Amino acid sequence: MGMTVLKKKTGYALGLLLCIIGGILLLILLWKWGDTGVFTSSDMLSALSASFWAEYHDIDLGIGLKLIHYTFLGAVFLVAGSAILVARRERVTVTEEVTVMLECPHCKNQWRETMSKPHLESMGYPNVRTISRRKCSKCAKFIRPKIVATEE
Ligand SMILES: [Zn+2]
Known part of the structure; x- marks a missing residue:
């Protein structure tokens, strides 16, 4: 039980982390495009494609990273992160x-x-063990059934 919760939380954190990293990479891309005047360029398409392979020393991190890598990695991270979040859900x-x-x-x-489970927790289980009033199928009296055990 505890392990399942831990796995769920790890999956959620991992999915979220990938989405955040992917988002940051794509934001850097957008920022770089704005910074280099791609959006205001008269020939935006060729400015865009040229920017993918251009060498910007502020973003290459010393290993020759280019905008094409940021685009690709950002997209992969976002898709993988979202997939993990959806699967977990x-x-x-x-x-x-x-x-x-x-x-x-x-x-x-x-x-x-x-x-x-949310319903069970919202009524205060395990402190509260009686559920809403109903008719008992055996003795036909209106009773508040008591939860004697739960099975996952
Ligand atoms: Zn009864």
Whole structure:
């Protein structure tokens, strides 16, 4: 259980980190285009394509990085980061269902029900163990069923 949460958090942090790095790389690209006057150039297309391979010493980080690398890496990081975030979200929705064992306080009849984890947490479980009023299927009395156990 604890491990699953940790994995989810790591996945989320990794996805977010990749998105942020990708965003920063693309922002540098935009900034460089603005800085070198590509947007105001009379021939914007050729200025754009020329800028991809031009050598800018303030962004090459001493290893010859060019705007084409920033574009490519930025896009890859953004796509990978978003994919991780989306995948993580889907997995979370699947696992957030919890099977609870309910008990009628009157006749002790027990039955299983599926509840969503956020709902369970929002009502104060595990401190609060009774759920909303309903009719018991066995003794036909209106009761507040008690959660006796939860199964992941
Ligand atoms: Zn009952």
